[in-house]
Amino acid sequence: MKKALLYSICALFALPFAYLALLSLATQWFYPALLPDGLTFVHWTGLHAGFFSALAYSGMLALTIGILSTLAGFLSAQYIAWHPWRRWALVLAYLPYAFSPVIYAHCIKFFFLVSNLAGQVTGVMLAQFILCYPFAFLLFFRHFDANLRAMEDLSATLGASRTATFFRVLLPVSKDALRLCFAQTFLISWFDYGLSSVIGLGQVRTLTVLTYQYIGEANTYLAAVTACMVCFPPLLLLWLNQRFVFRSETLQSETA
Amino acid sequence: MKLLSVQKLHKSFAGKTILSSVSFDLEAHKTLAVLGKSGCGKTTLLKMIAGLLDGSGEIQLNGNYVHTLPPQQRGIVYLYQEALLFPHLNVFENIAFGLRLRKMPEPALREKVDNMLEDLGLTTQARKMPTQLSGGQKQRVAFGRALIIEPRLLLLDEPFGNLDVETRANMQDFFKKMAQQQQITAMLVTHDLKEAVRMGDQLGYLDAGNLHIFDHLRDFIADPRTGMLAESAFWQSIQDAV
Numbered sequence: 410m411k412k413a414l415l416y417s418i419c420a421l422f423a424l425p426f427a428y429l430a431l432l433s434l435a436t437q438w439f440y441p442a443l444l445p446d447g448l449t450f451v452h453w454t455g456l457h458a459g460f461f462s463a464l465a466y467s468g469m470l471a472l473t474i475g476i477l478s479t480l481a482g483f484l485s486a487q488y489i490a491w492h493p494w495r496r497w498a499l500v501l502a503y504l505p506y507a508f509s510p511v512i513y514a515h516c517i518k519f520f521f522l523v524s525n526l527a528g529q530v531t532g533v534m535l536a537q538f539i540l541c542y543p544f545a546f547l548l549f550f551r552h553f554d555a556n557l558r559a560m561e562d563l564s565a566t567l568g569a570s571r572t573a574t575f576f577r578v579l580l581p582v583s584k585d586a587l588r589l590c591f592a593q594t595f596l597i598s599w600f601d602y603g604l605s606s607v608i609g610l611g612q613v614r615t616l617t618v619l620t621y622q623y624i625g626e627a628n629t630y631l632a633a634v635t636a637c638m639v640c641f642p643p644l645l646l647l648w649l650n651q652r653f654v655f656r657s658e659t660l661q662s663e664t665a
Numbered sequence: 666m667k668l669l670s671v672q673k674l675h676k677s678f679a680g681k682t683i684l685s686s687v688s689f690d691l692e693a694h695k696t697l698a699v700l701g702k703s704g705c706g707k708t709t710l711l712k713m714i715a716g717l718l719d720g721s722g723e724i725q726l727n728g729n730y731v732h733t734l735p736p737q738q739r740g741i742v743y744l745y746q747e748a749l750l751f752p753h754l755n756v757f758e759n760i761a762f763g764l765r766l767r768k769m770p771e772p773a774l775r776e777k778v779d780n781m782l783e784d785l786g787l788t789t790q791a792r793k794m795p796t797q798l799s800g801g802q803k804q805r806v807a808f809g810r811a812l813i814i815e816p817r818l819l820l821l822d823e824p825f826g827n828l829d830v831e832t833r834a835n836m837q838d839f840f841k842k843m844a845q846q847q848q849i850t851a852m853l854v855t856h857d858l859k860e861a862v863r864m865g866d867q868l869g870y871l872d873a874g875n876l877h878i879f880d881h882l883r884d885f886i887a888d889p890r891t892g893m894l895a896e897s898a899f900w901q902s903i904q905d906a907v
Contacts, residue, residue: 556747559745562715563744565737566716566717566737567737567762567811568763569766581753582753584753
């Protein structure tokens with residue numbers, strides 16, 4: 410019974426991905442047919458340069474945002490977690506989440522237009538960073554608790570400089586949190602549509618922007634191809650997280 | 666010989682005085698046990714001596730002023746109630762932590778850590794990770810990690826507070842043995858009367874930011890604030906009833 414339920418949940422989870430993959434390979438597939446008329450790789454092999462440039466933009470943006478947000482969040486949370494003004498920092502960090510990303514993008518669009526950053530990759534990057542950095546900060550703010558602070562202090566009394574404590578204690582102890590934060594911020598950027606389309610003014614074509622463009626053009630099969638590419642890295646990250654983060658947590662709880 | 670000299674240590678938080686002009690001396694190779702209720706400033710006192718908290722006053726170690734030095738240059742190790750073993754390092758590497766910071770050559774480091782593991786009775790646990798140890802074993806590793814760098818002064822902040830009664834008694838014996846063997850100078854704060862009397866060569870009582878050091882054990886017993894009289898009267902009444 411348990412197994413059947415598990416397989417059903419897995420099937421439910423896998424169904425949209427299977428549907429997308431099948432749609433991207435379909436020669437023709439019209440309602441109410443349950444399956445496509447035939448299968449072909451023509452939609453995959455016939456991809457134009459715009460697709461590869463969108464893939465490169467998305468990859469570059471997500472990678473940069475993931476690394477920058479994780480580093481900035483980690484370093485600033487370490488500094489602010491015990492600062493007298495930490496409550497204010499916490500309130501500020503929650504602010505970008507008061508609106509949906511699209512509304513938030515419209516709110517900040519004016520400043521990007523004035524500073525000539527709208528329609529630029531750097532503009533989209535900055536807008537995504539403004540959204541991802543508070544997320545990383547909030548994640549690490551909870552991570553730098555009294556226990557970690559005590560560990561830092563202990564390391565100092567054992568003779569470690571700030572740098573030595575950072576590299577020998579803080580980084581290794583925070584390894585899982587860093588990995589998790591990178592994966593999350595990477596995904597926020599990778600899946601972002603609202604900021605990319607509003608701040609990018611349609612000129613920064615990421616995979617999500619391209620997917621919506623194909624949908625708008627009623628080009629279902631190409632939209633399925635780009636959607637498949639949008640889904641691939643998250644699935645890879647999910648698998649890596651499951652393999653490394655969750656497994657190490659299970660090992661720790663088993664040995665405790 | 667005087668090892669630690671503390672003069673007019675003062676600390677206040679948000680207008681509230683935590684330590685009020687605390688002054689005392691501690692002889693080398695002796696343990697000062699400071700008794701006090703929760704929130705009386707015991708931890709603040711230790712953290713200021715270790716350099717982990719700012720405040721006013723002077724601290725001398727072996728005649729040298731250390732209150733202006735950062736914690737890593739004072740030669741004072743501060744041990745917490747929790748063992749705080751580094752979770753990513755095994756027992757051997759936890760103990761070797763301070764020696765690696767000092768860039769000790771590998772053969773000498775291995776020999777020293779192996780000897781310490783033997784003293785701690787943890788030779789067979791060397792490759793284990795902290796999560797695989799019991800509370801008492803963790804605390805032993807924490808002691809080993811501190812003692813191996815031969816600190817000038819060891820500060821213990823209720824180090825056995827999280828242990829059960831039996832393990833706690835074992836750890837107290839273990840500490841007494843190690844302190845004697847390695848000629849350790851230590852300062853211990855606790856709210857446990859028995860622990861203070863058992864472990865301290867010298868006894869003090871911290872109350873409302875003021876530290877009183879007793880010259881003799883009988884003075885400590887006679888002072889009603891320490892609770893010693895009430896404690897012995899309680900046990901006497903039990904004995905009489907039986």
